[in-house]
C-alpha cells in the first residue's frame with residue numbers, strides 16, 4: 001500500500017484526504033513548516049513511522065500580492081518564512097531519512113514567477129526564485145548520491161490559492177501533478193508548465209530583460225487590477 005505523510009496547519013483538511021483516497025495509507029501530521037518545533041516533530045514522526053523517506057514534496061506555499069508598500073510587514077515575513085525558510089528547514093531535517101532511501105527525491109514547488117518576476121508579486125516571486133537556487137545547490141551538494149532534486153514551475157492553477165485572483169485560463173491541479181510525476185520518472189531537473197510560450201518568455205526575460213519590462217509596462221493597470229485582492233495566507 002502506498003504510504004504518504006501529509007503536513008498542513010488545518011487538521012480537518014488533512015483528515016478529509018483519508019476519505020477521498022482510501023487506497024493510501026496516510027500519516028497526517030498537523031503542523032506549520034515555518035515553526036522549527038513543528039518541523040522537528042514532522043521529521044521525528046516520519047522517522048518513528050518508517051525510519052526512512054523516499055520522496056519529499058515541498059508544496060506548502062502562501063501568497064500576498066500587491067504593490068510592495070501595501071503588503072503588510074506580517075505578510076512579507078510570513079511569505080518568506082513559509083515559502084522559503086520552512087522549505088529549507090524541512091529539507092534539512094528529513095535529509096538523513098532521504099539518505100536511507102535507495103533512490104531518494106526532493107520535489108520543490110516553485111512558480112512561473114520564480115523564473116519571470118511580475119509586478120505586484122515582488123515578495124512571492126523572490127521566495128520562488130530562491131527555491132530554484134536552493135534546489136540546484138542541494139542537488140549539486142550530493143553529486144554521487146542518488147538523490148534527485150527537481151523543481152516544478154506551475155503557471156496559474158485552479159486551486160484555493162487562486163480563489164481571489166482574477167486569473168483567466170488556469171491549469172488544473174491534476175495536470176500539474178501529472179507533469180510532475182512524468183518529470184520525476186524522466187529525471188527532469190526543471191518541470192516548467194505553460195508550454196513553449198512560457199519557455200520562450202523565460203529566454204526573453206533572461207537575455208533581454210528590458211523587453212519583459214516593456215511587456216509588463218504595457219499591461220501595468222490590468223495586472224494591478226487582477227492582483228489587488230490576491231491573498232492566500
Ligand SMILES: NC(=O)c1ccc[n+]([C@@H]2O[C@H](COP(=O)([O-])OP(=O)(O)OC[C@H]3O[C@@H](n4cnc5c(N)ncnc54)[C@H](OP(=O)(O)O)[C@@H]3O)[C@@H](O)[C@H]2O)c1
Nearest residue numbers: 008009010032033059060061111154155156157159160161
Ligand atoms: N495555484 C497556483 O496558481 C500556483 C502557481 C504557481 C505555484 N504554486 C505553488 O504551488 C504550491 C501549492 O499551492 P496551491 O495552489 O495548491 O495552494 P493552496 O490550495 O492554497 O494549498 C497550499 C497548501 O499549503 C499548505 N500550507 C500553507 N502554509 C503552510 C504552512 N505554514 N505549513 C504547512 N502547510 C502549509 C496549506 O495547508 P494549510 O492551510 O492547512 O496549512 C495547503 O495544503 C505552492 O507552493 C504555490 O506557491 C501555485
